Amino acid sequence: MAIIVNVDVMLARRKMSLTELSEKVGITMSNLSILKTGKAKAIRFSTLDAICEVLECNPGDILEFQSAHSRLRKKIAS
């Protein structure tokens, strides 16, 4: 998928653990893991709202659009 979830980046910036986030947001660790690994098909506005509230950020800080072309370029560069 072209949408990348940067929860782990935001967690590192806020120096917060995944367990702490799951407790504060009120979603299970397994669901957070699905979100982090990019397996999620959709995200509810309420969940996004709660994550942004806890991490004190905007939805754009968590979600990022990456076109197939740029992904390929990144892959070649690495």
Next chain:
Amino acid sequence: MKTSKIAWHVLYWTVNLLIVLWAYVFLMRSIYHLPKLLDYAFSENNFDMIMVIAELNFIILSVMFLIVVLKFRQLLKNLKNDLTFIDYNISLLKKITIGLIVFDLIHIFHHTFVQFTFTDVKGGPVPHMIPFQVTVFFFALLMWGLRHILANGVRLKQENDLTI
């Protein structure tokens, strides 16, 4: 217990009963026909060879029927255990559809070739089995349609499960 659950239980045990009945009929028929079949197989009479083909056809049809019923039983077992929208059920329905179509084709061959030759040699009215074959084909089509509905259901469930 929910009404739907009771219905699945009743259907599941009915299919189990059908399997037991199938085993009984198959065993009795085999005990009766097998010694005769060995005599026919070594005979030089052409009519006896038709008897062998007819009996072999019956065995293949019986085995195909058992395979389809066992797959159907597995499907009912999954539905009984609340495992409706899973990939395994889709593959089961696909196997049931293919099994029913193969069963139908063998039955058509059995009916047209063996039965007609029988009536040609022995005389008497030609047996009518066309409504049965049409019913089996219709059932296969129904299973095929159900498979696509279930595939859509699995996709929707997956989407729902992966919505955070």
